[in-house]
Amino acid sequence: MLQVGDSAPDFTLKTTAGETFRLADQRGRSIVLYFYPKDDTPGCTAQACSFRDQYEEFQDLGAEVVGISSDSEASHQKFTQKHRLPFPLLADEGGRVRKLYEVPRALLGLLPGRVTYVIDPQGKVSYIFNSMNRATDHVAEAKKVLREMNVAPGQ
Template identity: 55%
Template sequence: MGLKVGDTIPNFKAKDANGNDFDSQNIVGKKPLVIYFYPKDNTPGCTAEACSFRDQYEDFKDLGAEVIGISSDSVSSHQQFSEQYKLPFILLSDNDKKIKTLFGVPSGLFGLLPGRVTYVTDKNGVIQMIFDSMLATKHIPKALQAIQKLVS
C-alpha cells in the first residue's frame, strides 16, 4: 500500500544532481512541496514534464513551494539532464528504488516502466493531492492548482 492523501511524507535520504546528500527532514514540514516521480531522464515525456516544471518553477516559488523530481537515474545522469535543460529544482537519484517503494509508486505499463506520480504536500508535510498519470505534462497544472488552494 502506498501513501495516501492525509498521510505525512516519510523521511528519506538521497543524492541530488550535484552528488550532495539530501535529507527530507530539512525541507518536509517547512514549506509546501511538489514531489514528482518520473520514469527516466532524457525521454520525451520526462523531458517535457521537467521542462514544464522548469517553466512554471517561479509560480511554485512565488507560492512558497519547492519542486523535487525523483527517478532511479544516476547522479551523473541527473547532473547532465539538469544542466542540459537548466532545471532549477532539486533532482534526486533513487537508484535503489527505496524512495519509490517508500511512497508506494506503482509501475506503469504492465510493470515495465516506473510510474509517474506527483505528490503535493502542505507546509506540514501532509499529502493534499496525489496525481497518477502517464500523461507527463498534465502533472504541472494539477500540482500548481493544488498549491494555489493550499496558500489561498
C-alpha cells in the same frame, strides 16, 4: 497505499549537486515531489521542462519542486545541465524511495510510474496525481493544489 492526509515518508537522497536532501529538513514549506521514469525520454523531458518553465510560479506559491527517478547522479547532472533545470533531481538508485511512496509501475509493469505528490509545510500529503501519459498535467495539477492551499480560510 499512501493516501492524502498521511505523513509523507521521510528519506535522504543525493541531489544533482552532490548535496544531501532530507525531506524532514524541508518542513515549513510545501514540496512538489514528482517521480518520473527516466532522464531524457520524451515524456520525462516534457514534464521536467514544464516544471522548469513554471518554476518561478511554484516559488511564488511557497513550494520547492523536486524530481526523483532511479537514474544515477551523473545522469541527473547531464539532464539538469542540458535542460537548465533550476530544481534538484534526486538519484533513487535501486528504487527504495519509490517503494516507500508506493509509486506503481506502469505499462504492464515494465516502466517505473509517474506520480506527483504535493506535501504541505507540516509534512502531510495534500495531493497525489498519478498519470503516465499526461506528463505535463502534473505541473498544472500541482499548481492548482498549491493555490488552493494558499487561500486563507473564509476567502
